[in-house]
Amino acid sequence: MLEINNLHVKLEEEDKVILRGVDLLVKPGEVHAIMGPNGSGKSTLSYVLSGRGGYQVTEGSARLDGQDLLAMEPEERAAAGLFLAFQYPVEIPGVGNMTFLRTALNAQRKAQGLDDLSAGDFLKLVREKAKALKIDAEMLKRPVNVGFSGGEKKRNEILQMAVLEPKMCILDETDSGLDVDAMKLVADGVNALRNGRRSFLVITHYQRLLDHIKPDVVHIMAAGRIIRSGGPDLALEVEHNGYADLLAEVK
Amino acid sequence: MALAEAKRATLAARTAGLTVVSEGWLGTARAAARARLAAMGLPARRDEYWRYTDPTSLTAADPSPARVDGEEEETPVFTAIDRVKLVFVDGVFDAKASDDPRLAGVEIERLAEAAARPGHWARDLFGVLEARGQSPVDRPLATMNTAYATDGVLIRATARARKPISLIYIHKSETSDAILHHCIKVETGADLTVLENGPAAARFCKVMEVEVADGGSFHHVRAQGPDHERRAVTHVFARLGARSMFKSFTLTANGRLTRNEVVIELAGADSMAHVAGATMGDGDFHHDDTVFVTHAAERCESRQVFKKVLKNGAVGVFQGKILVKAGAQKTDGYQISQSLLLDEDSQFLAKPELEIYADDVKCSHGSTSGAIDETALFYLQSRGVPKRAAQALLVLAFLSEAIQEIDDEAIAEDIRGRLEGWLNRHAR
Ligand SMILES: Nc1ncnc2c1ncn2[C@@H]1O[C@H](COP(=O)(O)OP(=O)(O)OP(=O)(O)O)[C@@H](O)[C@H]1O
Ligand SMILES: [Mg+2]
Numbered sequence: 102m103l104e105i106n107n108l109h110v111k112l113e114e115e116d117k118v119i120l121r122g123v124d125l126l127v128k129p130g131e132v133h134a135i136m137g138p139n140g141s142g143k144s145t146l147s148y149v150l151s152g153r154g155g156y157q158v159t160e161g162s163a164r165l166d167g168q169d170l171l172a173m174e175p176e177e178r179a180a181a182g183l184f185l186a187f188q189y190p191v192e193i194p195g196v197g198n199m200t201f202l203r204t205a206l207n208a209q210r211k212a213q214g215l216d217d218l219s220a221g222d223f224l225k226l227v228r229e230k231a232k233a234l235k236i237d238a239e240m241l242k243r244p245v246n247v248g249f250s251g252g253e254k255k256r257n258e259i260l261q262m263a264v265l266e267p268k269m270c271i272l273d274e275t276d277s278g279l280d281v282d283a284m285k286l287v288a289d290g291v292n293a294l295r296n297g298r299r300s301f302l303v304i305t306h307y308q309r310l311l312d313h314i315k316p317d318v319v320h321i322m323a324a325g326r327i328i329r330s331g332g333p334d335l336a337l338e339v340e341h342n343g344y345a346d347l348l349a350e351v352k
Numbered sequence: 353m354a355l356a357e358a359k360r361a362t363l364a365a366r367t368a369g370l371t372v373v374s375e376g377w378l379g380t381a382r383a384a385a386r387a388r389l390a391a392m393g394l395p396a397r398r399d400e401y402w403r404y405t406d407p408t409s410l411t412a413a414d415p416s417p418a419r420v421d422g423e424e425e426e427t428p429v430f431t432a433i434d435r436v437k438l439v440f441v442d443g444v445f446d447a448k449a450s451d452d453p454r455l456a457g458v459e460i461e462r463l464a465e466a467a468a469r470p471g472h473w474a475r476d477l478f479g480v481l482e483a484r485g486q487s488p489v490d491r492p493l494a495t496m497n498t499a500y501a502t503d504g505v506l507i508r509a510t511a512r513a514r515k516p517i518s519l520i521y522i523h524k525s526e527t528s529d530a531i532l533h534h535c536i537k538v539e540t541g542a543d544l545t546v547l548e549n550g551p552a553a554a555r556f557c558k559v560m561e562v563e564v565a566d567g568g569s570f571h572h573v574r575a576q577g578p579d580h581e582r583r584a585v586t587h588v589f590a591r592l593g594a595r596s597m598f599k600s601f602t603l604t605a606n607g608r609l610t611r612n613e614v615v616i617e618l619a620g621a622d623s624m625a626h627v628a629g630a631t632m633g634d635g636d637f638h639h640d641d642t643v644f645v646t647h648a649a650e651r652c653e654s655r656q657v658f659k660k661v662l663k664n665g666a667v668g669v670f671q672g673k674i675l676v677k678a679g680a681q682k683t684d685g686y687q688i689s690q691s692l693l694l695d696e697d698s699q700f701l702a703k704p705e706l707e708i709y710a711d712d713v714k715c716s717h718g719s720t721s722g723a724i725d726e727t728a729l730f731y732l733q734s735r736g737v738p739k740r741a742a743q744a745l746l747v748l749a750f751l752s753e754a755i756q757e758i759d760d761e762a763i764a765e766d767i768r769g770r771l772e773g774w775l776n777r778h779a780r
Contacts, residue, residue, distance in 0.1 A: 151734050154726070179736035191731040195749025204745065205735035212736065244749075261735060 102300045103127040103150075103269050108161035110142075110149050110325075119145045121325035122161065125302075127269070132301040134311055134336060137322035138344050143304045144188050146322075147273045151185040152178050165269055179205075180212035184267035186258035188274045188304075193245040198257070201245045202227060202264055209265060230263040234290050251278035259290040270294070271302045276310040288313030308340040321347055359393030365413040366394055370500040370531075377475040378467035385479050385498035392492040401489050404669040404701045405611055405640040410493060410585050415529040415555030418581035418608075426578040426605075427773030429766040430547050435518040436460070438505060442523060442553050443530020445503050449522075457511030457542065463504040463533060474506045477535045481561040481589035485615040489644070494587040494613070497559040501533030508537045509544035509568075516545035516571075516763075521552030523579050528553035534560045538568035538596075545760070546570070551577035551607070556584040566593040566620055572600040573763050575770055576607060580636075583609040594620030594649070601758045603767050604639055605632045605774045611640040618645070618652035618680075628657040628757035630771070632747075633666030633698075634778045640669035641689075647680040647713075656687040659754045661747050662698035663778070670702040670719065678709040687717035692750045694724065744775040 103125065110120035119142045127133050135143055149156050150163055152175035163170045165181055173181065193201065207217045218226070231241060234256050246254050255275050262270055272291070276284050291301065291314050303314060311319070311333060319335040320327045321344070329335065329347055339347070367389075374382050394411040395402045409416055438460070439449040445462055453460040466472045479498040485491060507517055519534070530553035538544050542565075552558070564570045576584065584607060590598050604610055616625045631639045645654045660668035670689035691700035702719040724746055732742035748771060755771075758764040 153730050153734075174739065175730060175733035176736050176738045176742075179734055185734055187731070191727050193725075193728045193731065193746070193749060195752040196745055200745075201732070201735070204737050204741065205732070208738060208741065209736035265735065 102129045102131075102166060103302065104164045106162045108146075108149070108163060109159045110145060110156050111159055113155050113157045119325050120149070123325070123327055125320065125327065127300045127302060129300055130297040131317045132295070132303060132314060134303045134305060134316040134319045135322055136305060136319065136336060136339055141322045142325040143322055144273055147185050147271045147304065150271065151175055151183060176208065177212070179267070180209050182268035184262050184265060184270045186255075186262060186270070186272045186275050188277070190246050190254040190258055192247045194247050196245050198241045198243060198245050199227065202261065205261070206264055227264060230260055233293065234260055234263070234286055236260055252280060252283045255279055256283065256287060259287050263290060263294065266294070268298065269300050269302070271304070273304045274306065276305055276307060284310060285313060308336045311336050323348055356393070359396060362396070362411050363389065363394050366411050367496065367500060368413065372500055372502060374464070374467050376467050376470060377472065378463070378478065381479040382499050385495050388483065388486070389492060389495045389499055392490050392495060394492050394496065401642070401671070404671070404703070405609070405638060409583050409609055410555070410557070410611070415527060416581075416583065417526045418523070418554035418579060418583070420523055420526060421579045425777065427770045429549055429575045429770050430518055430763070433516065433518070433547070433762060433766070435516045435547060437518045437520055439520045439522060440503065440530070440532065440552065442525050442528035443503060443532055443556070445505070455513060455515065455517070457509060458513045458517070458544065459508040460517065461506045463501070463506060466506050473508055473537060474535045477537060477561050477563055478533070481563065481591055482559055482587070484591070484617065485589045485644075491587060491613060491615070493557060493585050494559050494589070497531055497533055497557050497587070501531045501559070504533040504535070506535045507544070507546070508539065509542040510539045512543040513545065516547050518547040521548070521550030521556070521577065523551040523553055523577070523582065526554060529555045531557045533558070536560065536562045536570070538562070538564045538570045540565045541567045543569040544571070546572050547763070548572075548574035549577055551579035551582045552584065554582060556582065556586070558584070558586040560586075560588045562588065562590040562598070564590065564592045564596040564598055567595045568593065569597040570599070571759060573758055573767070574602045575767065576602060576604040576610060578606050580606045580608065582607050585611045585613075587613045587615065590616045590625065592616070592618050592620060592623040592625060594622055596620060596623045598625040599757060599759065600627050601754065601767070602629045603770065604629065605770070606637070607639070608636055609638045611642065613642045614644070616645045616654070618647050618649055618654060621649040622651045623649065624653045626655040626657075626757050628655075628754040629659070630751040630754040630767070631660040631668060632771070632774055632778070633660065633662050633668065635664040635666060637666040638669070639667070641672070643672040645674050645685070647674070647676045647683040647685065649680055651682040652680065653684040654686070655757070656689070657754045657757055658689040659751045660691040660700060661694065661750065662691055662700065663694035665697040667698070668700045670704070672703075672717070673705040673707065674715055674717070676708040676710050676713050676715065680710045681712040683710060683713040683715065685713070685715035688753070689719045690750070691721045692724065692747065693721060740779045743779070744772065747775055748772070
């Protein structure tokens with residue numbers, strides 16, 4: 102599904118290197134978690150995979166089902182099935198949430214050679230997904246993320262994911278800022294999308310989320326590299342001991 | 353003070369070919385306007401009020417020719433709206449192309465026809481609001497219009513009009529030079545919508561005087577037409593009675609030069625005036641919104657919302673003023689002017705002003721200039737929206753506060769349609 106090889110990334114405008122050789126292989130249906138200290142490059146990895154500007158790949162590759170992600174526009178990556186739930190979802194005043202969702206869905210359908218979803222079918226689809234995430238209809242009428250609480254923004258990301266049905270989902274700290282109940286809702290939303298083929302890359306600081314979304318593999322990222330990979334136990338180890346031991350080991 | 357020789361010469365040259373013989377009250381009003389104009393002269397670049405917009409092409413003896421691009425490529429507006437169409441071709445009323453002007457609760461006449469009738473209601477309006485609007489700033493092109501307008505309509509609404517009056521300005525001749533003057537009176541409790549669209553002429557000078565009596569409502573939506581090379585200067589002079597409402601929205605796309613002046617006097621208590629504009633300019637495009645709102649009564653509300661999207665060297669200007677007179681307590685005045693610059697060659701010049709002589713008022717104004725929000729653009733793209741469409745969405749979002757000033761949803765939808773069409777054609 103997702104295959105990252107020796108990925109090196111620096112900032113375009115500065116000589117600052119952020120990723121220093123990331124290797125990662127996520128197979129269809131798998132859930133991988135990435136943990137790691139602040140500033141280690143987790144969000145950068147997710148941005149580079151989804152095509153945000155400002156970064157320069159100096160070495161390495163990233164492929165989605167064999168397609169060279171790095172050669173594609175962000176919208177092409179989305180149409181190819183990649184989705185990033187942002188750590189900081191973006192507010193877009195003046196663009197209604199529904200317009201946004203519908204434009205996105207129909208753009209992806211078009212890229213896949215499908216007709217637009219009718220207004221009625223679209224409404225039904227969104228209502229159903231929103232209900233499961235306990236997002237009320239009023240919120241959908243508002244401009245994208247404007248005036249949403251932190252938790253509402255995160256739930257809105259999952260709603261988009263549920264509507265767009267990507268095959269490779271990257272969740273960047275979707276659990277941060279969520280109360281216990283909301284975290285459960287979000288985890289349920291993610292688990293509902295698991296179907297044996299769809300893959301997930303879950304970036305998180307807390308083991309708690311991984312109690313709900315059981316990962317197959319846990320990676321630890323530090324200073325732009327994956328320094329350790331292991332099973333779910335690795336997350337527990339981090340929860341108890343922090344990163345000090347792991348970092349020392351690498352040195 | 354003697355008028356500078358240069359100004360006198362400009363005025364003489366500009367008005368040389370303009371001869372209008374009017375009878376009755378109209379003749380009197382025109383003679384008075386000619387005298388006022390002679391004292392003022394035409395605007396020149398040095399004039400403070402024309403600092404950001406060069407009036408030369410508007411005051412030149414002859415219009416610069418303007419190619420007729422036609423409406424074909426522009427997304428049509430108002431076509432599905434049930435309306436009374438009044439068509440002007442290069443500034444001349446075309447009765448054949450127009451609808452039967454009979455509409456319950458509304459009187460529609462041609463300016464020239466009304467002149468013969470003594471005591472006509474328009475006598476108290478024609479040139480009257482224009483003259484009131486000359487203080488504290490001269491607006492000589494409006495006075496010239498009063499003196500020399502060749503055509504125009506007089507519309508008086510005495511009840512709620514069942515459908516809008518739609519003024520359509522067709523541009524056919526590459527060298528047409530049109531001067532139109534309309535007067536609109538909305539009587540107590542009446543409600544009228546006036547739509548305007550079309551480029552009108554190679555050079556267009558228009559005045560619209562609007563009196564809204566106590567409890568009346570007036571809606572105005574215009575789409576200043578395509579024809580990239582046209583030039584226009586327009587004026588709206590409005591006076592509002594107590595508890596009345598005035599709403600005006602203008603969409604401008606294309607046009608080498610456009611100066612839209614709006615002068616509003618909130619004369620009766622508890623009245624409300626909203627003026628909004630959405631502008632999109634690409635390339636050789638200069639657009640100027642000059643607005644002057646005077647609060648002369650208590651508890652009135654005014655809003656000015658102007659948004660401009662500029663690219664490839666287009667220039668946008670906003671001069672907006674809120675004047676709150678002594679005694680106009682509990683005034684609520686709002687003004688915002690913003691530009692979205694799609695590249696570094698484009699320019700937005702803004703001069704927002706507040707002048708307040710009452711102590712219990714709420715007034716705010718703001719002006720910003722910015723580029724497209726790259727983060728929002730990426731967010732949209734990351735959801736699969738192609739870059740162009742994402743940009744268009746963000747541009748529409750930027751303009752939405754102005755478009756929201758249109759009350760009628762079907763009309764607003766038309767305006768959005770034209771905007772989208774323009775954005776598609778002008779995508780990089
Ligand atoms: N556009 C940028 N400009 C400057 N520095 C940047 C930029 N993007 C990332 N960085 C820097 O790169 C490093 C990695 O940032 P990144 O956001 O990827 O970390 P992270 O692992 O997601 O951290 P956190 O756990 O706090 O979210 C940080 O030092 C950050 O300051
Ligand atoms: Mg991060």
